Amino acid sequence: MFAVALLCSLAALASPLAGPPAVQVEPMGYRDAALAARAWRPSECAGPVALAGGNLLLPCRMSQKGQRAYWDRDLRLNLSAASRIAFKIRVVGDTSGISACTLYFRSGEGWYGGEFDAGAGDWTTVRLDRSSFVPEDTPAGWGKIDGMRVGFWKAGPVDTRVELGAITAETAATVVVRCTAPGADRSSADSMVKLLRSAGIDAGGIDDTDVAAGMLADRRLAVYPNNPTIGEAEARAIRDFVAAGGKVAAFYALPPFLAQLLGVMNTGWTKAAYPGQFSTIKPVVGQLPGAPPFTDQASWNIQRAAPGETATRVAAVWLDSTGKYNNDAAILIGRNGSFMTHVALDDDPVRKRTLLRALLGALQPSVMSDAAAAAVAEAQVLGDWPDLPSARRGILSLAGSGPGAAQARNGIAAADGLFKQASGLLRKRYYSGAIQAAEKGHAALEAAHGAAMPGKHGEFRAFWCHSAYGVQGYTWEQTCAKLAAAGFTAVLPNMLWGGVADYASEVLPVSEACKTQGDQIEACLAAARKHGLQVHVWKVNWNLGAAPESFVTRLRAEGRLQADTQGREGAWLCPSDPRNRDLERNAMVEVARKYAVDGVHFDYIRYPDSNHCFCANCRARFETRLGRQVAAWPADVLRDGRDREAYLEFRRSNITALVEAVAAGARAVRPGIKISAAVFPNWPACRDEIGQDWANWAKRGLLDFVCPMDYNASTPQFRARVRSQRPAVVGGPLYPGIGASAPGLNASQVLRQIEAARQEKADGFTIFNLDRRTLDEIAPVLALGATRR
Numbered sequence: 001m002f003a004v005a006l007l008c009s010l011a012a013l014a015s016p017l018a019g020p021p022a023v024q025v026e027p028m029g030y031r032d033a034a035l036a037a038r039a040w041r042p043s044e045c046a047g048p049v050a051l052a053g054g055n056l057l058l059p060c061r062m063s064q065k066g067q068r069a070y071w072d073r074d075l076r077l078n079l080s081a082a083s084r085i086a087f088k089i090r091v092v093g094d095t096s097g098i099s100a101c102t103l104y105f106r107s108g109e110g111w112y113g114g115e116f117d118a119g120a121g122d123w124t125t126v127r128l129d130r131s132s133f134v135p136e137d138t139p140a141g142w143g144k145i146d147g148m149r150v151g152f153w154k155a156g157p158v159d160t161r162v163e164l165g166a167i168t169a170e171t172a173a174t175v176v177v178r179c180t181a182p183g184a185d186r187s188s189a190d191s192m193v194k195l196l197r198s199a200g201i202d203a204g205g206i207d208d209t210d211v212a213a214g215m216l217a218d219r220r221l222a223v224y225p226n227n228p229t230i231g232e233a234e235a236r237a238i239r240d241f242v243a244a245g246g247k248v249a250a251f252y253a254l255p256p257f258l259a260q261l262l263g264v265m266n267t268g269w270t271k272a273a274y275p276g277q278f279s280t281i282k283p284v285v286g287q288l289p290g291a292p293p294f295t296d297q298a299s300w301n302i303q304r305a306a307p308g309e310t311a312t313r314v315a316a317v318w319l320d321s322t323g324k325y326n327n328d329a330a331i332l333i334g335r336n337g338s339f340m341t342h343v344a345l346d347d348d349p350v351r352k353r354t355l356l357r358a359l360l361g362a363l364q365p366s367v368m369s370d371a372a373a374a375a376v377a378e379a380q381v382l383g384d385w386p387d388l389p390s391a392r393r394g395i396l397s398l399a400g401s402g403p404g405a406a407q408a409r410n411g412i413a414a415a416d417g418l419f420k421q422a423s424g425l426l427r428k429r430y431y432s433g434a435i436q437a438a439e440k441g442h443a444a445l446e447a448a449h450g451a452a453m454p455g456k457h458g459e460f461r462a463f464w465c466h467s468a469y470g471v472q473g474y475t476w477e478q479t480c481a482k483l484a485a486a487g488f489t490a491v492l493p494n495m496l497w498g499g500v501a502d503y504a505s506e507v508l509p510v511s512e513a514c515k516t517q518g519d520q521i522e523a524c525l526a527a528a529r530k531h532g533l534q535v536h537v538w539k540v541n542w543n544l545g546a547a548p549e550s551f552v553t554r555l556r557a558e559g560r561l562q563a564d565t566q567g568r569e570g571a572w573l574c575p576s577d578p579r580n581r582d583l584e585r586n587a588m589v590e591v592a593r594k595y596a597v598d599g600v601h602f603d604y605i606r607y608p609d610s611n612h613c614f615c616a617n618c619r620a621r622f623e624t625r626l627g628r629q630v631a632a633w634p635a636d637v638l639r640d641g642r643d644r645e646a647y648l649e650f651r652r653s654n655i656t657a658l659v660e661a662v663a664a665g666a667r668a669v670r671p672g673i674k675i676s677a678a679v680f681p682n683w684p685a686c687r688d689e690i691g692q693d694w695a696n697w698a699k700r701g702l703l704d705f706v707c708p709m710d711y712n713a714s715t716p717q718f719r720a721r722v723r724s725q726r727p728a729v730v731g732g733p734l735y736p737g738i739g740a741s742a743p744g745l746n747a748s749q750v751l752r753q754i755e756a757a758r759q760e761k762a763d764g765f766t767i768f769n770l771d772r773r774t775l776d777e778i779a780p781v782l783a784l785g786a787t788r789r
Contacts (some may be wrong), residue, residue, distance in 0.1 A: 023082060025148070026073070026167040028054055031678035041577070043067035045154060047364045053154035056164040058150070062097035063157040067610070067689065070102075070151030080143035081103070081215045082169035083204020085128045089118045089164050095720035099682030101129065108140030116153075117714045117743070118162060124714060126168070131178055131205030132192040141209060155682040156724060172204030173370065174360065175219055179227040180207050180740060188226035188251075188343055194744065195344055196223070199353035200371035200378070200435065201360060216241040221364045221689050224250040226343050230257045247363040248337035251344055252699045254303050265308035271301040276321030278302055278342065281355065282329045287315040288331070289366070294319070294578030296348035298472050302341040304328060311335045315362070328654065337363060347472045350439075357435070363759030365720045372431035372438075376422045379442035382449060383714050383748030386417070398755075399452035404785045411448025415441045449748050450784035453755065455487070460705070460735050460764025461787050462490035463774070464678070468502035468520040469513065474741050476520075476527040479775065484531035486779035487787030491522050491533055492601050492766065496587055497540040498573050499547025499555075503595075507587045509548050521595050536599035536676060538592050541584055543604050544571040562608070563615035567636050574613050575654035575691070582656055589665035592673055599674030599704070600666055606655060606680070606690035613651075622650050627674045646689075651691035663702045674704040678737065678766075681708045683728055695728035703730045705764045711739025713749065719756040726761055733763035740778055741769040747781035754786050 030036040033051045039057065040049045044066030047059030060069040091098065098118065105112045111135040116126045130142070152162060174196060178189035189205050196203035203223070206215055212233035216222055222241065227250070230238070235257045238248065242261065250258050259266050278299040283291040299318075307313060312334035318341075319325055332339045338359060346352065359366035385391035392412055399408040418441030425434035462482065469478045470493070483491060495501065501508040503521040514520060521537060528535045529670055544552050544561075555561055560580055562572040573580040588600050608615060614634045622637070623629050630636050630643055635751070636747055637647035663675045679687040679694040687693045697703045707730050710721045722736050738753045739745060747751070750767065757765050767774065779787075 009262060019088060022171065023077065023079065023169040024166070024186050025075070025077060025079070025085065025169050026087075028056060028166045038072050041069040042069070042071050043210065046071055051329050052163055053155040055166075056669050057092075058152075058164060059163040060097060060152050060160050060162060060349040061213070062154045066154070067685065068151050068153045069304050070149055074146065075148060076416075077141045077145040079145050079167075079169050079705070080141065080206070080210040080213055081171055081218075082142065083130055083172035083175060083206065084170050085114070085130075086126065086170050087126050087165055088123050089116075089162065090121060090123045091118050091160055091717075092121075092163050093160040093744055094158050095160065095717050097154065097156050097160050098152045098162075098717075098726040099680075099685060099721075100153040102149075102151045102153070104149040104151070105133070105142075105145050106139075106149070107142065108138070109327045110135060110137035110139030111149075112136075112139055112142070116210065117712050117717055123165075127359070129193050129205055130192070130207075131186075131193050132234045137427050142207065143210070143213060146354050148538045153682065154685050156684065170204070171218075172202045173219070174201055174221045174223060174367070175216065176203055176205045176223045176225055177227060178205050180209055181229045184228060185294075191346065192223055192225035192251075193354060194342060195352065196360075196594050198349070199356045200372070200374040201357065201367060202370060208267045211237050213237075216246060217244075221360060221367065222246060222248050223279060223360075224248060224253070224258065227258075228255060230255050242336045249340075249360060249363060250337065252303055252342050254305060254339065259305075259308065262332070262337050262339050263307065263309040263312035264332050264339045265306045266407040267306050268305040269301065269303050270610065272299070274320075274544060276327060278318045278328070279321040281316050281321070282319050282325075283316045283331075283358075284314055287313060287333070288355075288358050288362060290361060291316070292351040292354050294510065295351040295355045296340070297345050297352070298347055298471055299342040299345070302328060302330075305332055305339055305341055307332060307334075309557045315359075325495070331359065331616035333362060345472070348500045349770045349777065359495070360588060361431075368431040369429070372426050372434040375435045375438040376419070379422070379438035380419060380445075382442070382445055383746065383752050384417070385748075388415075388445075391449075395445075395449050395452045396585050397473060398449070402452070402454050403455070404451035406782070407451035408448040411444050415445040415448065416445060417441075430543075446747050446781050447784060449751055450781035451785065453782075453785035455786060455788040456758060459758075460490060460733065460766075461488045462492055462534075462536075462735065462766040463488060463770035464737070464766060464768045465491055465770035466768075468495045468511075469495060469517065470524070471772055473772060474775075476523045477530070479770070480524075480527040480531045480533055482775055482779065483770075486783040487789045488779070489534060489764075490536060490598070491524070491528060491770065492536045492538045493520070494538040494540060494603070495521050495524075496537070496591070497544070497546045497549070497633040498542050498584070498601050498604075499544040499551045501587070506589065507583065507590050509551050511546075525595060525597065534598040536601045536674060537595070537597050538601040538603055539584075539588055539591075541602055541604045542573045542575060542580070543608075544573065547571070559613070559615075559617055562613035564611045565614050565616070565638065569613035569615075570612070570763075571606070572608055572612070574615055575607070575658065576613065576650070577620045579663065580659050581654075585661040585665055589669060592666035593669040596670075597673070599676055600662065601707075602659065602675075605659065605677050606686070606692040607651060609652065610688070622647060625650060634653055648688050648691075652687060653712045655691045656693060656697065659697050675702065676705045676707060677703055678707045678709055681710045681725065683725070695730075698732050701732075703732055705735055705763075707735045707737050709737040709739070709768070711737060711742050711768065713739075713743050713745065715749070715752045715756055718753050719760060722757055722760040722762055735763050735764040735766045738765055738767045740767050740774050741771060747778045750778055750782065751786055754782070
C-alpha cells in the first residue's frame, strides 16, 4: 500500500507520455445474474455464470466430461490502440482442477489467444501484453474484435469456481511495433516489451497494421525492435507521428524509409569476422547521459550504419572481447530518433536496462521521470508481498532465529534507508540517482529474503539450460563454477533435438555451430565434473524446428511427419512411425554410450497438441491395431467419435514405446544412468490431450525422476500443482519445474516457490532457464540461504 501511495503522491513530478484512455472491454455492469448468464454462454465443463459483488462467478465443473470450462461473449470493439489487457481474477476454492487459463478475442475468421495465471484465494491482477497473444487461423485484426472467450483447462476432476472482475484494454506510453509481414521475426517485439518493462518503462505492443491505421496519434515514442519492412500507409503514419513531435527508436533492421527518417546511412550488413568482435557497447563521452560505461552484448552480426546527415551523431560504439574499438557504431541518434545496429539482447540485464533507459530518455526526457517514479514504487514490492510492511513481516517470520536472521534484519534496515534516499532524489528530479537507489534497495530487500530462507540438505537443485552452448557471454567452465558456488547440484543442457545435435553425433545431423565451436557435451561434462555437478543431457523429442531443411525435406518425402486433422503437415516426427522411434531412441542411447553423463532427459515427449497426429500412416497403423477399417477418418477418432478412446490409447502407446525403448537401451549401455522427463503439469488430463502418461512411466520405473513444468507466477497455484503431483509420482523423486524465465519470476518469487515445493514434500526443484539473468541475479540470492552449501 505504501508503494501505491508513494507513486500517486509523486505523479505530479513526472510528465507522462499519455496515451489514449483505457477501453472498457467488459465493465461487469450487470443488473442481475440472468442478464450476465445471457451474455456469457457456457460450454463443455462450464456452468451458467452468476454474480458475486458485481463480478462474474464462473462455475468450473471439471468432474463433468470435457477438456475445459469456457464461456463465450459476443461484443464489438476496436482494440487496435490497446497495448495490453488487464483484469482481476481469483480461484474460489480448490485450484487443483485447473491446469491453465486462457483469454481469447475473436476477430473475423480467427482468434488472438493469451495464457495467464489465476490467483488462488487472493485476487490477482493480470496484465497480458498484446505481443504475447498468439494469432490462430486468420483473425481480421485487433480493430475488428467481435467476441471474447475465457477458459480454464482441466487438470483433474475437481470442481471449483473462478471470480472474474472487470476487463479493460490499457494503453502504454511507449509502443513496441510488431512486424506482421510473412516470415518476419515476431519474437523481437515480445522480448523488447519485456526488456523495457523490466527497465521501468511503460511499454506495450501494437502491430504495424495498427500504426498504418493511425494508432500512433496520441503517443510520443515508438520502438521498432527488428522490422525489415515498412508499408506505404505505415510510413505515412510515422511521418505524421514524427511531425507531431514523436520519436522512433529502431533496432537492427534498417529499411530505406527508416534510414532516411533517422538520418542514418546503411553501410552494409556484416557477420562477426571473429568470435567476440561485437561484444561490448561503449557510449561516446557526453553522448548518452546516464548510460553505463559499458554494456555487454554478445552480438554475432550487425547492420553497419553511419551518420547520414549533420544532425545525426554516433552515441555508442562496439568493442570486441579484448576491449578493442573496431570502427563500428553501435548506437546513432538523430533529429527523429535513434538506431542500434543489432537487436537488444537480454544478456548483461542490469546494465542493459540502464542503457535502454538512457537511450529512450535521450529521445523523450519524460521516459526517465516515469521510469524513476515506477522504480521507486515497484522496488518495494517483493515477490508475493505487495508492499514493504508485508515483505518485512514475511522475511522476519521466515528467518526466525535461524542462521540468516541477523543478515536478514540488516538487509531490511539497509533497504529502508535506500528507499528513503530514492524518494528524496525523485522529489529533487534526480531521476538516474533515484532509480539507482531504488534498485539497490530492492536488491537489499531481496538479499534479506534470500538470507532468511533456510537450506535443505540432500535435495536436487538444477537448472535447465536451453542453449547447448551454455550462458551467453560465459564458457561452460565459468557457468559451472558459478552454479556450484551457488549450491546447485545439476545442470540439464539441451544438446539435441529431433533433427540436430550439438555434439559429435553419428545419428543426427551435427549443427553448424558445433562444427566450429566443438562438442558441447564434452565441454559441459569437463566443466561440470571439475565443479561436482551432475549432467543430465536434455533432448527435445520429435520437434524438427532446429533441423537442417534438407533433413526435414527428406523426412517429408518419406512420409514421416505429423499432420493435423486437416491433413496439414508440420515439422514434427510422427511418433507412430517405427523409423522415427528408432531415430529418437538411437540418438538418446548414443549420448548414454559415448559420454559419462549422469542421465538423459526427455522433453517434448508428447504430441504437440490434441490436433495431432492424423496422418495417413497413423490411420493405417491404427486400423491394423484395431483389426478393422475406420469408416470416417478422422471424425471417428475425434471427440464423440466411435473410436475416440481407442485412438487416445493408440497415441499414448506410441509415446510410451519410446520411453520404454530409451530406458532399456540407455540402462544397458550405461548401468546406473538416470532417465528423467520434463512433463506437462496437468496429469491425468495430459494423457488424452498430448499422449503423455508420465505418472504411469514413473510408477513402472521407466523414469528415475520427473520434472513437471509448473511454470506459474502465482505461488498458491504453483503449490496446488505440486500438491496434486506428489501422490502421482510413486516410482521416483519429484523435482517441480520453476519458471524463472517463463513466465518470468524474480528471485523472491523463486524463493517462495522453492519454499512451497519443500512444504509439499518435493525432493528438489529444477529452474527454467539458465541464462545471464538467472545465473547472475537469481542464483546468488538463492545461495544466501535456500541453496547454501
